Each structure stands twice: as structure tokens, then as C-alpha cells.
Amino acid sequence: MSSQHSVEQTLKYAAQQLIESGSDSPSLDAGVLLCHALDKPRSFLLTWPEKILSAEQLADFNALLSRRCQGEPIAYIIGQREFWSLPLKVSPSTLIPRPDTERLVEIALEKAPDNQGDILDLGTGTGAIALALASELPERQVWGIDLKLDAQQLAQSNAARLAIPNTRFLSGSWFEPIPDGTKFALIVSNPPYIEKEDPHLTQGDVRFEPLSALVADDNGLADIRHIATQARQFLMLQGWLLFEHGFEQGSSVRELLVSLGYGNVATYKDYGDNDRVTIGQYSPQT
Numbered sequence: 001m002s003s004q005h006s007v008e009q010t011l012k013y014a015a016q017q018l019i020e021s022g023s024d025s026p027s028l029d030a031g032v033l034l035c036h037a038l039d040k041p042r043s044f045l046l047t048w049p050e051k052i053l054s055a056e057q058l059a060d061f062n063a064l065l066s067r068r069c070q071g072e073p074i075a076y077i078i079g080q081r082e083f084w085s086l087p088l089k090v091s092p093s094t095l096i097p098r099p100d101t102e103r104l105v106e107i108a109l110e111k112a113p114d115n116q117g118d119i120l121d122l123g124t125g126t127g128a129i130a131l132a133l134a135s136e137l138p139e140r141q142v143w144g145i146d147l148k149l150d151a152q153q154l155a156q157s158n159a160a161r162l163a164i165p166n167t168r169f170l171s172g173s174w175f176e177p178i179p180d181g182t183k184f185a186l187i188v189s190n191p192p193y194i195e196k197e198d199p200h201l202t203q204g205d206v207r208f209e210p211l212s213a214l215v216a217d218d219n220g221l222a223d224i225r226h227i228a229t230q231a232r233q234f235l236m237l238q239g240w241l242l243f244e245h246g247f248e249q250g251s252s253v254r255e256l257l258v259s260l261g262y263g264n265v266a267t268y269k270d271y272g273d274n275d276r277v278t279i280g281q282y283s284p285q286t
Contacts, residue, residue, distance in 0.1 A: 005052070006049060006050050006051060006053070007034065007045055007049050007050070007051045007053065008049035008050065010030075010053060010058070010061065011027070011030050011031060011034060011045065014026075014029075014030035014034070014061075014065050015030045017065060017069055018030060018065075018068065018069060020069075021068075021069040021070075021071070022071075023068070023069075029068055029074055030065075031045055032074055032078065033061060033064045033068060033074070033077065033078070034061055036064065036077075037057060037060045037061035038053075038057060064077055064078075073096055075090045075096040076090065076091070076092055076096070081096055081097050081126075083097035083101070083102070083128040083132065084105055084128070084131075084132035084135070086128075086131055086132060086135065086158075086162055087162075088126045088127070088128055088131070088158050089126070089154060089157065089158055089161070090126050090154075091126075091150070091151075091154055093148055093150045093151050093154070094125035094146075094148075094151045094154060095126075095190075097125075097126055097128035099271065100244075100270040100271060100272070100276055101128065101190055101244055103244075103268060103269075103271065103276055103277050104129060104188060104190060104242060104244045104277050105129060105132045105133060105136075107242060107268055107277055107279060108129075108133055108186055108188050108240075108242055109136055109137070111186060111240045111242070111279065112133075112137060112140070112185070112186055114185070114238060114240065115185035115186070115236055115238055115239055115240075116140075116185060117140075117183065117184060117185030117186075117236055117239070118140065118141045118182075118183075118184050118185065119133055119137070119140055119141070119142045119143065119184060119185060119186045119187075119188070120142075120144075120145070120178075120184045120186070120187045120234070121133070121142065121143065121144045121145070121188050122145055122187065122188070122189040122191065122227060123145070123146060123174075123189055123190060123191050123192075123223075124144030124145060124146045124152070124155050124169065125146060125151055125154075125155065125190075126151070126154055126155055126158060127154070127155030127156070127158045127159060127167070127169065129144075129188055129190065130143070130144035130167055130169070131155070131158060131159060131162060131164050131167065133188075134159075134164045134166050134167045135162075135164055137166075138166055139166075140166065140185075141166055141167075141168065142166060142167050142168070143167070143168045143170065143178075143184075144167065144170070145169070145170050145171070145172060145174065145175075145177055145178070146169075147171070147173050147174075148171070149171045151171075152169050152171040155167075155169045156169045174223075174226065174227060174230065175231075175233075175234055178234060183234060183235065183236045183239070184234055184236065184239060185235075185236050185239050185240075186239060186240050186242070187227075187231050187234065187235060187239070187240070187241050187242070188241075188242045188243075189224075189227055189243055189244070190243075190244040191223040191224055191227060191243065192223050221249065221252060221253070224243055224245060224249075224256065225256060227241075227243070228241060228243075228256055228257055228260055228262070228280075229260060231282070232260065232261070232284070235282040236282070237282065237283065237284075238282065238283055239281070239282045240279055240280070240281050240282075241279065241281075241282065242277060242278075242279045243277065243279075244276060244277055245275075245276070245277070245278060247270075247275050247276065248275070249275070249278075250267040250275030250278055251267075253267070253278040254267055254278055257278065257280035258280075260280075261282075261283075262280030262282060262283070263280065263281045263282075263283040264279075264280065264281040264283075265278065265279070265280040265281075266278070266279055267279075
């Protein structure tokens with residue numbers, strides 16, 4: 001690419017490169033990367049299509065474009081992803097928040113009024129789910145736990161940057177960091193649920209995401225089983241447990257929750273009409 005290129009020419013060139021590399025959203029990717037390289041809003045690209053990029057700007061953009069052409073996720077390249085209208089910082093140590101996970105947030109918000117009390121997000125990553133819930137429920141305390149210290153610190157920094165004070169982020173394995181006797185009205189989790197041999201692990205953005213946040217033993221159900229078993233010690237009576245899971249795991253997760261004594265077990269669809277979220281209510285028989 002020559003040194004004299006306008007915004008419009010650069011976008012066209014980049015989109016073609018991205019088409020050839022297999023991007024399913026080449027024009028969008030090109031625009032996001034150029035905005036990041038120029039530190040300008042999207043409106044700048046539309047208002048100044050004839051603007052000539054400096055050699056430094058072009059070099060910065062080409063470096064970003066090269067990473068995307070190699071398949072690296074846009075969110076990791078620019079260090080940010082929007083979730084529930086919250087601009088979240090992301091890093092390669094965490095999963096990239098996805099739109100389907102907003103269904104988990106929606107269902108959690110529907111169930112939140114059933115019990116007053118704290119809310120827990122297990123495997124919080126960027127803090128996406130916890131921060132979405134905390135932003136909608138400012139009177140409630142939302143906890144987030146992640147095994148990785150750098151993920152916990154990232155979630156904490158997102159909370160501070162977004163000025164969402166009703167959160168508490170801890171580092172540890174699932175329920176381990178929670179003080180004895182603590183009870184929650186709602187426990188939510190998007191845990192690892194992909195089988196080790198799943199071919200999707202070698203495709204798309206997933207190739208760049210941490211396997212520890214994706215893969216689980218026992219056909220992808222090991223962490224769901226562990227959480228569901230332990231959650232009974234940490235839920236208030238009539239409290240809700242909610243999982244995001246794979247599109248083929250709905251029946252297995254329902255059977256698991258029923259076997260552990262949860263009531264009102266149900267599975268909800270995502271925006272693509274696939275089974276995605278299963279819930280159960282802690283109501284032990286007396």
C-alpha cells in the first residue's frame with residue numbers, strides 16, 4: 001500500500017484484504033480498526049473520506065490490519081468490547097463478551113426481584129455480567145469471582161472506570177474466596193462448557209481465547225456440575241442459579257439441576273433460537 005492514501009482508499013484496501021483473509025464482516029472490521037488507529041469516532045470516517053493519512057497513521061493501521069488478517073479478534077486488537085451498552089476493557093486472559101450472554105443478564109434481571117440480597121457472578125472475566133447487573137440494580141451488591149488474578153484486576157478496573165461502585169471482585173476457584181455463611185439471592189455463571197475435542201475450538205475468535213475459560217471435562221459439564229452442587233450452600237432459600245451453556249446442553253443441565261434438588265428448572269433460548277440459559281431455584285424439601 002503506497003504512502004498517499006485517503007480514508008476512503010484505506011478502507012477499501014483493508015476491506016479487500018479482510019475478505020481475502022476470511023473475515024465475515026470486512027467493512028465493519030476495517031472501520032473499527034481505522035477509528036482505533038486514528039483515535040477518531042466513526043463519524044470522522046464518513047465526514048472526511050478524502051483525508052490523507054500520515055505515514056505514521058498508515059503504519060499503525062497496517063499493523064492492526066495484519067493482526068486481524070491473521071484472525072486475531074477485533075476486541076483483543078483494540079482492547080475493548082461493548083456489552084450491555086458498557087464499553088469494557090478486554091485482554092487475552094479473558095473471554096470476549098458476546099451478545100448471547102446478554103440473555104443471561106436479561107433472565108437474571110427478571111428473577112432478581114424474587115429475593116433481596118447480594119448477587120454472585122462466577123468466572124467473571126472482564127466483569128461483563130456482574131457489571132451489567134450492578135448497573136441495572138444499583139441498590140444491590142454484586143460479587144464477581146475469577147480464578148485468574150489478572151482477570152479479577154481487569155474486572156475491578158472496568159468497574160472503577162465505569163463508576164459502578166456496588167461491585168466486589170475477588171480472585172479464587174469458584175466459591176473458595178467467599179466468607180463462610182455468605183448467602184446470595186442469585187448466582188449466575190458463564191463457565192467453561194465446551195468439550196475438549198470440539199472442532200469449534202480451532203475456528204474464529206475462539207482460537208485466541210484462553211482454553212481454561214472455554215473447555216471442561218465430562219462432555220463440557222464438569223464445571224457446571226461442580227457449581228450447581230456447591231451453590232446449594234451459598235443460595236438463600238428460593239434463590240436462583242443461572243447458567244449459560246452450549247446449545248446442545250439444555251436437557252443435560254436441566255437433568256443435572258433436577259437431580260440436585262433444584263425446582264422450577266427451565267431452559268431459555270438465545271437470540272439465535274438455540275438453548276442457551278438454564279435456571280433452577282433452590283427450594284430444598286423439608
